[in-house]
Amino acid sequence: AQKITQTQPGMFVQEKEAVTLDCTYDTSDQSYGLFWYKQPSSGEMIFLIYQGSYDEQNATEGRYSLNFQKARKSANLVISASQLGDSAMYFCAMREDTNSGYALNFGKGTSLLVTP
Amino acid sequence: DTEVTQTPKHLVMGMTNKKSLKCEQHMGHRAMYWYKQKAKKPPELMFVYSYEKLSINESVPSRFSPECPNSSLLNLHLHALQPEDSALYLCASSPGTGIPYEQYFGPGTRLTVT
Numbered sequence: 001a002q003k004i005t006q007t008q009p010g011m012f013v014q015e016k017e018a019v020t021l022d023c024t025y026d027t028s029d030q031s032y033g034l035f036w037y038k039q040p041s042s043g044e045m046i047f048l049i050y051q052g053s054y055d056e057q058n059a060t061e062g063r064y065s066l067n068f069q070k071a072r073k074s075a076n077l078v079i080s081a082s083q084l085g086d087s088a089m090y091f092c093a094m095r096e097d098t099n100s101g102y103a104l105n106f107g108k109g110t111s112l113l114v115t116p
Numbered sequence: 117d118t119e120v121t122q123t124p125k126h127l128v129m130g131m132t133n134k135k136s137l138k139c140e141q142h143m144g145h146r147a148m149y150w151y152k153q154k155a156k157k158p159p160e161l162m163f164v165y166s167y168e169k170l171s172i173n174e175s176v177p178s179r180f181s182p183e184c185p186n187s188s189l190l191n192l193h194l195h196a197l198q199p200e201d202s203a204l205y206l207c208a209s210s211p212g213t214g215i216p217y218e219q220y221f222g223p224g225t226r227l228t229v230t
Binding site for chain 2: 031035037042047050095097106
């Protein structure tokens with residue numbers, strides 16, 4: 001079964017606008033972590049933001065924030081004030097306690113294109 | 117220094133060749149990982165090393181052989197590869213293997229098997 005679902009294969013946003021990338025997850029664990037990574041065309045995976053299942057506040061890192069809705073099992077990434085350099089593939093990922101924290105389960109990704 | 121380095125950046129090899137990919141980190145991280153990523157797909161975990169010991173082998177064919185000579189270095193030895201092994205190979209490290217530890221990725225090695 002798919003652990004991480006990203007339903008938007010591709011998204012467009014205009015420069016300086018905000019954009020939300022969707023992510024839903026499936027787990028029966030109480031303890032888990034959710035991550036977002038950015039992958040530009042160069043290939044490197046860049047860590048953006050982390051949300052723990054017990055964290056009561058939504059995580060924020062600069063222009064990135066994570067809209068964590070535990071009951072709905074969603075962990076959407078919000079990018080504010082988009083920049084041209086934000087054009088990249090974005091992956092949502094989860095680590096579960098039952099995997100002893102080893103494996104990151106990645107979603108299929110969302111390709112974001114920021115236009116001038 | 118929050119960098120994971122990988123060499124080479126690109127590699128083309130024939131099916132009978134033997135080559136190695138190298139990964140290095142100097143962040144004092146105790147866990148290191150190899151991932152394989154095909155075009156337009158998410159990364160797939162291949163191996164996990166924790167405290168220089170192989171912890172996870174995700175049923176990877178024996179033509180891929182990992183090695184962790186020390187806590188900073190991770191190698192992936194390649195032998196008798198198939199064209200379908202062509203992919204981006206990503207190395208990552210993390211302070212530990214627990215849930216909250218983000219993984220820091222290197223830039224990857226783009227491998228083409230001819």
